[in-house]
Amino acid sequence: xxxxxxxxxxxxxxxxxxxxxxxxxxxxxxxxxxxxxxxxxxxxxxxxxxxxxxxxxxxxxxxxxxxxx
Amino acid sequence: xxxxxxxxxxxxxxxxxxxxxxxxxxxxxxxxxxxxxxxxxxxxxxxxxxxxxxxxxxxxxxxxxxxxxxxxxxxxxxxxxxxxxxxxxxxxxxxxxxxxxxxxxxxxxxxxxxxxxxxxxxxxxxxxxxxxxxxxxxxxxxxxxxxxxxxxxxxxxxxxxxxxxxxxxxxxxxxxxxxxxxxxxxxxxxxxxxxxxxxxxxxxxxxxxxxxxxxxxxxxxxxxxxxxxxxxxxxxxxxxxxxxxxxxxxxxxxxxxxxxxxxxxxx
Numbered sequence: 001x002x003x004x005x006x007x008x009x010x011x012x013x014x015x016x017x018x019x020x021x022x023x024x025x026x027x028x029x030x031x032x033x034x035x036x037x038x039x040x041x042x043x044x045x046x047x048x049x050x051x052x053x054x055x056x057x058x059x060x061x062x063x064x065x066x067x068x069x
Numbered sequence: 070x071x072x073x074x075x076x077x078x079x080x081x082x083x084x085x086x087x088x089x090x091x092x093x094x095x096x097x098x099x100x101x102x103x104x105x106x107x108x109x110x111x112x113x114x115x116x117x118x119x120x121x122x123x124x125x126x127x128x129x130x131x132x133x134x135x136x137x138x139x140x141x142x143x144x145x146x147x148x149x150x151x152x153x154x155x156x157x158x159x160x161x162x163x164x165x166x167x168x169x170x171x172x173x174x175x176x177x178x179x180x181x182x183x184x185x186x187x188x189x190x191x192x193x194x195x196x197x198x199x200x201x202x203x204x205x206x207x208x209x210x211x212x213x214x215x216x217x218x219x220x221x222x223x224x225x226x227x228x229x230x231x232x233x234x235x236x237x238x239x240x241x242x243x244x245x246x247x248x249x250x251x252x253x254x255x256x257x258x259x260x261x262x263x264x265x266x267x268x269x270x271x272x273x274x275x276x277x278x279x280x281x282x283x284x285x286x287x288x289x290x291x292x293x294x295x296x297x298x299x300x301x302x303x304x305x306x307x308x309x310x311x312x313x314x315x316x317x318x319x320x321x322x323x324x325x326x327x328x329x330x331x332x333x334x335x336x
Binding site: 042046049050052053056057060061063064 | 254258265
């Protein structure tokens, strides 16, 4: 039996594990913190987006690497 | 192209899966062969630009101090960018300076994204690399100019590449990482985030509706029920795409504001 296809897609699939867990933790912690102290929800939300941008970068690099290499 | 998204013919030889070449590089309409080749996606971008300019022109044409409904709605949208993005991240005075840039980026990206769900256009203007790249370059120049304006060129480089409070020997590894992360990765990730979201959204919509067409018309009897499922999925995903279009515009603008804020603060 022969498996054909592109290893880039497997590579990208593996690359999404880290950012997936990271983003889940980020949003979960922001939710928790907002539930504890709703009046700081604004800055917490902004920090969540900054964190998401950094965490997501790895997933995006994984997606782009399949096209480059 | 090296890898590409290889979609196998999912359900048999009658199903035409979407390909990158077919979906995002349609044939030229005008000026074929020149660097100014004009294809359907460029046409969609021109339509989006005309749309956004027309909307704002109509709102501002006879602007009154006490706004009517349409002007009021547009003012609400503009206030969203000014208050919730610029002033929240940058504060009052710096936010006032950056509001124009952030407004242009927000409404520009949103107009380019939303064409992906508009019925006759059906392709997001930002799903090919040109538009995300241009907006990312605008944001890049924006935060560098903001940093240079507030701290001077040398001061800006020093505060971003040599963060204080670090033992001196660590600068050997920290500064290249900071340089890579601030001056190289930021525009690249801004571009790829917007591009990948719009590209994948379009491919999923094409897959859903293409599968519906195939299952309804060409598949055996029992599979036609599956066509109903894919149609419902396609409709649900269209609503989701509208949300993603707005969210990606918001994230792009918010990140630009955050980068401007990080450039302006002296550590």
